Amino acid sequence: MNAEAEVVLAARSLPGLRRIQKWWTFFKISLNERLVYRGDFMLGTLMRFLPTLTQIFLWWAIFESLPNASESANGPTGQIAGYRYGDMVAYYLMVTISRAFSSMPGLTSGITRLVRTGEIKKFLIQPIDLLGSLLVQRVAHKLVYYFIAALPFAFVFFLCRGYFLDGWPDLEVLFVFLVSLILSFVLGFFLEACLGLVSFWLLEVSSLAFIYMLLNFLLSGHMFPLELLPGWLQFFVDWMPLKYLAYFPAAVFLGKLDRTEMYEGLFVELVWVCLFLALARILWSRGIVRYSGFGG
Amino acid sequence: MASTETQSIQRMPVVSRYLRVWYTFCRNSLIRDMSFRTDFILQCITSMSWAAMNFVLFKIIYRFTSSIGPESGWHENEFFVFLGTVWIINGLIQLMFMGNFDEFSEMIRTGGLDFALLKPIDTQFLISFPRMNWAQIPNVLLGVGLVISSVVALWHEPGKDLGFAWWTIFAYLFFVLCGVVVMYSVMIALASTSIWLGRNQNLYDFWFYITNFYRYPMEIYQRGGIGWALWGTFTFVVPILVVSNVPARVLANPLGGSWRLWEWGYAGLGAFMAVASLFASRWIFNRALRSYRSASS
Numbered sequence: 001m002n003a004e005a006e007v008v009l010a011a012r013s014l015p016g017l018r019r020i021q022k023w024w025t026f027f028k029i030s031l032n033e034r035l036v037y038r039g040d041f042m043l044g045t046l047m048r049f050l051p052t053l054t055q056i057f058l059w060w061a062i063f064e065s066l067p068n069a070s071e072s073a074n075g076p077t078g079q080i081a082g083y084r085y086g087d088m089v090a091y092y093l094m095v096t097i098s099r100a101f102s103s104m105p106g107l108t109s110g111i112t113r114l115v116r117t118g119e120i121k122k123f124l125i126q127p128i129d130l131l132g133s134l135l136v137q138r139v140a141h142k143l144v145y146y147f148i149a150a151l152p153f154a155f156v157f158f159l160c161r162g163y164f165l166d167g168w169p170d171l172e173v174l175f176v177f178l179v180s181l182i183l184s185f186v187l188g189f190f191l192e193a194c195l196g197l198v199s200f201w202l203l204e205v206s207s208l209a210f211i212y213m214l215l216n217f218l219l220s221g222h223m224f225p226l227e228l229l230p231g232w233l234q235f236f237v238d239w240m241p242l243k244y245l246a247y248f249p250a251a252v253f254l255g256k257l258d259r260t261e262m263y264e265g266l267f268v269e270l271v272w273v274c275l276f277l278a279l280a281r282i283l284w285s286r287g288i289v290r291y292s293g294f295g296g
Numbered sequence: 297m298a299s300t301e302t303q304s305i306q307r308m309p310v311v312s313r314y315l316r317v318w319y320t321f322c323r324n325s326l327i328r329d330m331s332f333r334t335d336f337i338l339q340c341i342t343s344m345s346w347a348a349m350n351f352v353l354f355k356i357i358y359r360f361t362s363s364i365g366p367e368s369g370w371h372e373n374e375f376f377v378f379l380g381t382v383w384i385i386n387g388l389i390q391l392m393f394m395g396n397f398d399e400f401s402e403m404i405r406t407g408g409l410d411f412a413l414l415k416p417i418d419t420q421f422l423i424s425f426p427r428m429n430w431a432q433i434p435n436v437l438l439g440v441g442l443v444i445s446s447v448v449a450l451w452h453e454p455g456k457d458l459g460f461a462w463w464t465i466f467a468y469l470f471f472v473l474c475g476v477v478v479m480y481s482v483m484i485a486l487a488s489t490s491i492w493l494g495r496n497q498n499l500y501d502f503w504f505y506i507t508n509f510y511r512y513p514m515e516i517y518q519r520g521g522i523g524w525a526l527w528g529t530f531t532f533v534v535p536i537l538v539v540s541n542v543p544a545r546v547l548a549n550p551l552g553g554s555w556r557l558w559e560w561g562y563a564g565l566g567a568f569m570a571v572a573s574l575f576a577s578r579w580i581f582n583r584a585l586r587s588y589r590s591a592s593s
C-alpha cells in the first residue's frame with residue numbers, strides 16, 4: 001500500500017484517533033526516508049566542523065595580537081567584546097548546535113516548487129494540512145539528524161571541552177537553553193515557510209530567500225557574536241527575530257545573559273514564533289484563494 | 297567545404313587547435329548565459345554579496361585588533377590585499393571549472409562520460425572547460441578592485457616599505473596563475489574520486505570545506521600541534537596554502553623590507569607545487585578513468 005493511501009485510510013478510521021494516526025504515519029515515512037543516508041550524514045556532520053577549526057586558529061591569532069596579550073594554559077588572555085578566547089571558540093561550537101535546530105534546508109524552495117509545479121493541489125484535495133505535514137516531516141528529519149549527528153557532535157565537543165572555561169551551566173540555564181533551541185526550530189520553520197508561501201504572489205522567491213539567508217548569516221550571530229557589531233546595529237538586531245536562530249541559545253548556554261535578559265529573550269522569541277505562525281496561516285489561507293490550478 | 301575546414305583544423309598545431317575549441321566553449325557559454333539575463337544578473341549579485349559579507353566580517357574583526365597574528369604584518373590593508381587575492385583566485389576557479397566538475401560527477405552517474413571518451417580530444421581537457429560561468433566575472437573584478445585600492449592605501453601608509461619593483465606586478469600575476477593551477481588540480485583530483493565512489497554527493501560541500509583553509513594567512517596555523525600539522529598538510533601535501541599566501545605576500549609584503557630567505561623559499565615552493573600538482577592530478581585522473589565502467593542505459 002502506498003504511503004498516501006495509508007494516510008487517507010487512516011483518516012477514515014476512528015474519528016478520535018484519526019488525527020494522531022495521520023500525523024504518526026507521516027512521521028514514520030519521513031523517519032525512514034532519512035535513515036537511508038546515515039553514512040553520508042555522519043561524514044557530512046564531521047566535515048561541518050572544519051570551518052570551526054579554522055575559526056579556532058583565526059581567533060587564536062587575533063587574540064594573540066591584542067595589545068599586551070599573554071599566554072595562559074587556556075590560550076591567549078585578553079578579551080574582545082567581553083569574550084575570552086575560550087568563550088569565542090565555545091560560542092562558535094554552540095552556534096553549530098543552534099543552527100542544527102533552526103536551519104531548514106530546502107523548506108522555502110520546497111514550498112515554491114509545490115506551488116510552481118501545481119503539486120500543491122494535493123493538499124487542497126486531501127484532508128491533510130500542508131504546514132502541518134511539512135512540520136511533522138521536518139521534526140522527523142531533524143530527530144534522525146540528531147540521532148546520527150550525536151556521535152560526531154559529542155566527539156568534537158569532547159575534544160574541545162577545554163574551551164568551555166566555566167564548565168556546565170546550572171540546571172535552570174540548561175532548561176532555558178533547551179526551550180530556546182526548540183523555539184528556534186519552530187521559529188526557523190515558520191519563518192522560512194512564510195518565505196516559501198510568498199510564492200503564491202511572486203513566481204520566483206529565490207532572490208528573496210537569498211536576501212534572507214544573507215541577513216541571517218550576518219545578523220543571527222552565525223558569523224560572529226552579535227556583541228561585535230557596532231552599537232547602532234546592536235539595538236536593531238536585539239529586537240529582530242534573527243538572533244534567536246543562532247546567537248540566543250549560544251549566549252544563554254555561555255552565561256552571557258543574566259536572568260532577566262534570559263527570560264525576556266525567551267518571551268520575545270515566543271512572541272516572534274506566534275507572529276510567524278499566524279503569518280504563515282494567513283499567507284496560506286489567502287494564497288490558496290489566489291491560487292488557480294489547471295489540469296493535472 | 298566542411299571537409300576542407302576539418303582538414304585545415306587537423307593541420308593546425310595542437311595548441312592552437314585546443315585554443316580554438318576553448319574559444320568556442322567560452323562563446324557558447326556566454327551565449328547561454330546571456331539568454332537567461334535576469335538569472336545572470338541575480339547570480340552576479342549573489343556572488344558579490346557573499347564577497348561583501350566576507351569584507352564586512354573582517355572590517356568588524358579589525359575594529360578589535362590591529363593585525364591577525366602578532367608580528368605577522370597582516371594589518372588591515374595588507375590583509376585586504378590577501379582577501380582580494382583569494383577572491384580573484386576563487387572567482388577564476390568558479391568562472392572556469394566549478395560548473396564543469398558538477399557536470400562531471402553527473403556524467404559519471406548517467407554514463408554520459410562515454411561520449412566524452414569517444415571524442416578525438418583529450419578527455420581531461422574536454423571535461424574541464426566546456427562550461428564557463430560568466431556570472432563569476434564581477435567577483436574577479438571585485439577582487440582586483442580590492443587589491444588595487446589596498447595596495448594604493450599601503451603605498452601612502454607612512455613607514456610601510458612595500459619593496460615594489462616593476463616586476464612585482466608580473467610576479468603577482470604569475471603566482472595567481474600558479475594558484476589557479478593548484479586549485480584546478482585539487483579539484484580534478486577530488487572529482488576523480490567520484491569515478492571510484494559512483495557519485496560524490498558531497499563534492500561541492502567538500503570543496504567548500506577544503507578551500508576554507510586557504511582563505512586565511514598561513515600564520516594563523518603556525519601555533520599548537522594541530523595547527524602546525526594543518527600548516528604542513530596544506531603546504532606540502534594538498535598545497536592550497538601557497539595558492540593564496542604567495543601572491544598576497546608578493547604584493548603586500550607584510551613583513552616589509554626585502555624578503556627573508558624563507559619567503560623566497562616559500563615562493564619557490566608555490567611555483568614548484570603548481571607544476572607538481574598538475575602532474576599528480578593528471579596521473580590521478582588517468583588512474584580513475586581506468587576504473588570507469590560506464591552506467592547501464
